Amino acid sequence: MSWERLRVFAAVAEHVSITAAAEALHLTRPAVSQHVRKLEREIDCRLVEPDGRGIRLTAAGHVLAAAARTASTAVRDAERDLADFHEQLIGPLRVGAVPSALRSFVHDALRALTGQHPRVSPSVRDGEVIELIPALRAGRLDAVVLESWTSLPARMPPGVALTELLAEDVQLAVPDGHPLAQRPAVHLGELRGQRWASSPPGTEAHEALVQTLRAHSIDAEVPYCATDYATQLSAVAAGLAVALIPRIARTPCPPGVRHVPCTPALTRTIAVATAENASAPAVEFVAELRRGTRDR
Numbered sequence: 001m002s003w004e005r006l007r008v009f010a011a012v013a014e015h016v017s018i019t020a021a022a023e024a025l026h027l028t029r030p031a032v033s034q035h036v037r038k039l040e041r042e043i044d045c046r047l048v049e050p051d052g053r054g055i056r057l058t059a060a061g062h063v064l065a066a067a068a069r070t071a072s073t074a075v076r077d078a079e080r081d082l083a084d085f086h087e088q089l090i091g092p093l094r095v096g097a098v099p100s101a102l103r104s105f106v107h108d109a110l111r112a113l114t115g116q117h118p119r120v121s122p123s124v125r126d127g128e129v130i131e132l133i134p135a136l137r138a139g140r141l142d143a144v145v146l147e148s149w150t151s152l153p154a155r156m157p158p159g160v161a162l163t164e165l166l167a168e169d170v171q172l173a174v175p176d177g178h179p180l181a182q183r184p185a186v187h188l189g190e191l192r193g194q195r196w197a198s199s200p201p202g203t204e205a206h207e208a209l210v211q212t213l214r215a216h217s218i219d220a221e222v223p224y225c226a227t228d229y230a231t232q233l234s235a236v237a238a239g240l241a242v243a244l245i246p247r248i249a250r251t252p253c254p255p256g257v258r259h260v261p262c263t264p265a266l267t268r269t270i271a272v273a274t275a276e277n278a279s280a281p282a283v284e285f286v287a288e289l290r291r292g293t294r295d296r
Contacts, residue, residue: 001039001042001043002038002039002042003071003075004035005035005036005038005039005042006039006064006067006068006071006072007025007068007071007072007075008021008025008027008032008035008036008039009035009036009039009047009064009065009068010065010068010069010071010072011024011025011032011139012032012036012048012055013057013061013062013064013065013068013069014065014069015138016054016055016056016057017054017055018032018033018036018055020138023138023139023140024138024139024140025139036048043060043064045058045060046058046060046061047060047061047064048061073277076277076279077277079279079280080279080280080283088117088119089113089117089119089120089280089281089284090117090119090120090281091119091120091121091279091280091281092120092121092122092123092142092281093110093113093120093121093122093123093142093143093279093281093282093285094122094123094125094140094141094142094143095110095122095123095124095125095141095142095143095144095145095285096124096125096126096127096132096135096136096141096143096144096145097124097125097126097127097132097144097145097146098126098127098128098129098145098146098147098204098270099126099227099228099229100147100228100229100246100248100249101145101147101248101270102124102126102145104248104249105248105289105292105293106124106145106289107124108292109285109288109289109292110122110124110285110288112288112291112292113281113284113285113288117281117284120281120284122281122285125141126227128199128202128203128204128227129144129146129147129154129203129204130202130203130204132144132146133146133156133157133160133273136160136273136274136275137157137159137160137275139275142274142275142278142279142281142282142285143272143273143274143278143282143285143286144272144273144274145165145270145271145272145289146204146270146271146272146273147204147205147246147268147269147270147271148204148268148269148270148271149170149204149205149208149211149212149266149267149268149269150170150208150212150265150266150267150268151208151211151212151215151266152204152207152208152211154204154269154271156273159275159276160273160274160275160276161273161274161275161276161278162271162272162273163271163272163273163274163286163289163290164269164270164271165269165270165271165272165289165290165293166269166270166293167267167268167269167270168246168247168248168267168268168269168270169246169247169261169265169266169267170244170245170246170247170262170266170267170268171244171245171247171250171259171260171261171262171266172186172191172242172243172244172245172259172260172261172262173232173233173236173242173243173244173245173250173253173257173258173259173260174236174242174257174258174260175236175237175238175239175242175256175257175258176256176257176258177239178239178242178258180260181258181260182258183260184260184261185260185261185262185263186260186261186262186263187262187263188212188213188215188216188218188262188263188264188266189216189217189218191213191216191218191242192218194221194241194242195221195222195223195224195240195241195242196209196220196221196222196223196224196241196242196243197222197224197225197226197231197232197233197235197236197240197241197242197243198220198222198224198225198232198243198244199225199226199227199232200225200226200227201222201225203227205244206222206225208244208268209222209244212244212266223241224240224241229243229245229246229249229250230249230252232245233245233249233250233253233254233257234254236257237254237255237256237257239256244262244266245259246268248270270293272285272286272289274286
């Protein structure tokens with residue numbers, strides 16, 4: 001059996017989809033189908049069969065899939081060990097990150113990593129946990145820098161490892177002239193009737209806001225939605241809304257905004273998620289993130 005065809009079949013078995021396997025491997029759909037057909041001829045056995053609009057593994061396919069997973073893990077481990085042996089990392093590093101972490105320290109970590117390992121080729125996309133973690137599981141990303149809130153802790157699916165990087169306080173941002181602007185602290189139960197700026201519905205920050213206020217019997221009214229905290233702070237500075245802003249997102253802050261501590265205290269944790277069998281560049285990227293955020 002050809003290792004290349006076995007590697008392709010491992011992806012087909014993992015995703016139970018020719019299209020998803022092609023995306024994960026950066027191949028065309030016909031190329032993946034051709035690999036599977038050639039592998040079937042090599043072993044003289046049917047591995048997949050139609051299932052509605054998709055496919056399913058045959059009994060023989062399940063047997064070979066287990067062996068293919070073992071072989072794929074062994075090869076990836078060997079590549080990582082050899083890269084460590086030569087003290088040189090090589091290959092792509094596809095990173096997804098929430099915007100505030102991306103702006104604050106992710107680029108710095110990538111600069112440090114590529115300075116030591118110039119043959120690592122990083123690419124970055126911003127986004128939210130709801131879209132980035134599925135991309136990680138599908139093999140389209142190698143690492144995801146995400147956020148987890150006091151009222152909405154992040155829960156990772158099987159096969160994903162999570163490394164905490166830093167925990168930071170979250171404060172209430174209000175306009176200078178707001179009745180709460182001069183308070184030393186604000187109890188969350190006092191926030192009834194406020195108009196909020198937050199990330200779009202479905203994102204971790206938005207759902208954390210909703211859950212936080214709901215715990216105090218308050219329904220959040222969020223007419224100003226923007227993924228970027230700087231845009232949310234702009235709405236606050238204009239006197240249009242209030243917002244919950246984590247520490248690293250409070251700089252730079254536009255004039256006319258006050259940050260007030262909340263009680264009970266709110267916390268946002270920044271962490272990085274990788275596959276349990278992450279590539280060597282992804283492992284070193286996590287280490288670089290930990291070094292870069294240690295003092296924070």
